[in-house]
Amino acid sequence: MGTVDGPPLPLHTAGSFPTLLVERWRLVCAVNDRISLDDATEIVGRAKFGDAWVGPATDEEFKLKKEYRRRLRDGLPISEELEGAAEREARADRQRREVNHWLENRGFDTVRGLKEGLDRGAFDNAFEAEFGTGRNRHKTRISPNTRYATDAALVSEGIAGIENKKYPNYLKAAQALAPRAEGNVAAATDRLRKKIRAALEDQSSKQLQTTPKI
Secondary structure (H helix, E strand, O other): OEOOOOOEOOOOOOOOOOHHHHHHHHHHHHHHOEEOHHHHHHHHHHHHHHHHOOOOOOHHHHHHHHHHHHHHHHOOOOOHHHHHHHHHHHHHHHHHHHHHHHHHHOOOOOOOHHHHOEEHHHHHHHHHHHHOOOOOOOOOOOOOOOOOOOHHHHHHHHHHHHHOOOOOOHHHHHHHHHHHOOOOHHHHHHHHHHHHHHHHHHHHHHHHHHOOOO
16 A cells, blocks of 8 residues: 555554665655756757757767867867867757756756756646647657668768768768758757768778688
């Protein structure tokens, strides 16, 4: 027996519940009433910016950012790929600050929220008041494997352009092809850059596997 939304109460044989079990039950119920700051940020970000939402950095992008800062600090040459990573980080920072302001303007404590999360009911009400109920607010992440109908052809075109020297690298190819892709140009550039690079690396890996050993 328990609450409508919470887990069943711990069983007991004595006159009162064992303290540790009761506290655990209360903690689980409390967590169900909270939403993490990261999830709230992602939900609002996707609603406000749509396909242009940058979102969290991948492991690869995090490494590129670190390399960009190291080279900038040491006065070393910076590649276009690293410049692209720095631009992406700048866009992400601007977007997250705007979402942070949106939350704070609606009474949410984003400092305490880092540890405690936000009240889920209050967040849902604020979100629905701004964006309505039809925005799939609990779909907090979009899979990186989401398909865009035109991407496959554009990636093939980008690879061919690199091979015939039309584009010097995959970043330039992505920038040239992004206006013809689905969604926001900045987001499409980022998406195509990753896909073209992955395709080239896969192509290179297959060539190495098929090259006969001497």
